[in-house]
Amino acid sequence: MGERSVRLPDIGEGIAEAELVEWHVKVGDLVREDDLLATVMTDKASVEIPSPLAGEISWVGAQIGEAVAIGSTLVKLKVAGDDATELEDEAPAKNVAAPTAATKAETAAPSAPARVRPVTNEPPRPATAPEVRRAPGEKPTASPAIRLRAREAGIDLRQVHGTGPAGRITHDDIDAFLSRGPVPRHGRGMSPKTAVTDVKVVGLRRRIAEKMALSKSRIPHITIIEEVNVSPLEELRATLNKKPVPEQPKLTLLPFLMRAMVKALTEQPALNALYDDEAGIVHQHAGIHIGIATQTPSGLVVPVVKHAEARDLRDCSLELNRLAQRAREGTATREELTGSTITITSLGALGGLATTPVINHPEVAIVGVNKIAIRPLWDGAQFVPCKVMNLSSSFDHRVIDGWDAAIFVQRLKELLENPATIFVDP
Incomplete structure (x- = not known):
């Protein structure tokens, strides 16, 4: 196995650094070539950084909201091969000229393509909700398109079981959650709510x-x-x-x-x-x-x-x-x-x-x-x-x-x- 570093590319306009506004991956994720790694923002332009090759994420270089210098290492990938020498790659940036088109609540989230599924005549089968196992405080992993769809449907992703790599939530998981219908409420009357949502101000x-x-x-x-x-x-x-x-x-x-x-x-x-x-x-x-x-x-x-x-x-x-x-x-x-x-x-x-x-x-x-x-x-x-x-x-x-x-x-x-x-x- 070898390790390759992906640097933040020169995204034009004389920009020396960009703000990291979203990670699309985490350590341990498997990515394919052209899978999105991160989204950064320069002034009012959002830029998506894709992976130049397939591999496993072994290291990420910044936290959401931090400034990342052009040319600095963004992520490190474990790749197949015998050459253990670290190579430096610059991933080409997408949508540099302007903000991405379909942001709804998160900066520069790409719109999800339409998903067409065949209609069958099979009788509906009762769906049972798989147990959602996450560590306390762990956030669900999902792409921007999934998060956008969940927000529009009023779905709390913390209640959705992810079947993708490393527990990533997919469109099929959203469909399965919707097919089960709303979670039944137990008891009557109003109940106190104690949850606190922390929203980091970025981008x-x-x-x-x-x-x-x-x-x-x-x-x-x-x-x-x-x-x-x-x-x-x-x-x-x-x-x-x-x-x-x-x-x-x-x-x-x-x-x-x-x-x-x-x-x-x-x-x-x-x-x-x-x-x-x-x-x-x-x-x-x-x-x-x-x-x-x-x-x-x-x-x-x-x-x-x-x-x-x-x-x-x-x-x-x-x-x-x-x-x-x-x-x-x-x-x-x-x-x-x-x-x-x-x-x-x-x-x-x-x-x-x-x-x-x-x-x-x-x-x-x-x-x-x-x-x-x-x-x-x-x-x-x-x-x-x-x-x-x-x-x-x-x-x-x-x-x-x-x-x-x-x-x-x-x-x-x-x-x-x-x-x-x-x-x-x-």
Whole structure:
């Protein structure tokens, strides 16, 4: 038997190290060529590391959440052969250009292929649950696709007997568990629960946590909440959507807000800026690059609509939808996820009456969209029902005065309440 080391390969972009976010193997596992060994993350790109050859895992080189240097040994394999000399292999990395597509709850988990099984006419046989034997605290071993399927089906993998190598849970094990039906409850009434689940913060979730902590620790936020009557805008949007444009998505509120922000920022360029607080320099940008905070299965990312000042309403809508889809699929590139100069955050229909958005560091402003609701507004003679939405906008109070922030918010309100003015050149 010989031993071969698999090193973390150069995964491009000048990256010196990557964070280990998931092991797909453990010591003692038998792997075949191209079986996944681990998943690492660089910035917002997840990379899967396959095995270059078959063998038995004899050593793993890092813990989940640790940084692994490019070129360092990731795992060691016992391989068949008489040559005991240790050789160094670099496994080719998969999906380097962008995050993997089907992450639902774990970073970069590959989607499971459809499994087709023949239908038989055999009568069902009573299934007995095999005893699950694991050491106290031992976690079940399963691939990301299995974990994804279990989460979607509401299955606790700790209750599933694994029949694969080293007790690894397979799709057949999931099928067998589902065929037995839910575990019967004993006794009546409610029972206390004492379990504690420890979830390590790694990968994209850790980067989100670090970014939020950096923003709140460095930036003194000032938040202004303003009520906006969007009834005229909603009427215009409905009218435009009655005449569908080929290969164009239906217009939402966001493209109108983007165009309104372009006009307002042209009048107040100091808000379309990045603040380098270490150098003491505010970089005011002529180009308006609007980040759109987007919830994805693996966490919050911010795809960027570049040069919104050069896009009309339909173009903003098309680019917004394209980027949002790529972000949710996990295929957005690094270029599409960086470079914003101001950000929009929206929870859509789930949004509350008001929010306090956290600025996307190092930007100096963020605009938050809250849900639309029917509220009575005074028209000078009586109360009338109107579609009303609150805008919650936060600013970096170190470089943006409250007065300037208020002018910006009032300008947005004016444009949105009179949507025809969005399309009138000054």
